[in-house]
Amino acid sequence: MVWYNGFILKKRIVLEETMKVQCVICDKIEEIDDELPLAKKLRNRPIHTYMCQSCHDRIKGRTEARIATGKFKLYRSVHKDDEW
Numbered sequence: 179m180v181w182y183n184g185f186i187l188k189k190r191i192v193l194e195e196t197m198k199v200q201c202v203i204c205d206k207i208e209e210i211d212d213e214l215p216l217a218k219k220l221r222n223r224p225i226h227t228y229m230c231q232s233c234h235d236r237i238k239g240r241t242e243a244r245i246a247t248g249k250f251k252l253y254r255s256v257h258k259d260d261e262w
Contacts, residue, residue, distance in 0.1 A: 197221070201230040 195212040199220065208230060210217055219226050229237075244250040 199228040201233055202227045203229060203233040206230050206232075 196209040197212050197217045197220070198207055198209055199217075200207050208228075216228075220228060241250075
């Protein structure tokens with residue numbers, strides 16, 4: 179406790195809370211900050227999965243290489259604008 183102008187103030191002890199996550203591709207276990215939006219998303223919606231940065235970079239690099247070949251075709255749904 180700390181005295182301040184005759185009042186007693188309680189010290190807040192802030193502990194770094196971390197969350198252990200496992201990469202779905204390489205099964206590497208990492209710790210992320212518990213306050214991150216990603217941690218909240220993983221906690222509240224179990225369908226979301228975690229991928230480590232090295233796997234993410236590897237997939238990104240390979241995808242960009244496939245796009246650069248010109249044979250890669252990305253199928254996206256066509257959205258029509260409603261005039262309503």
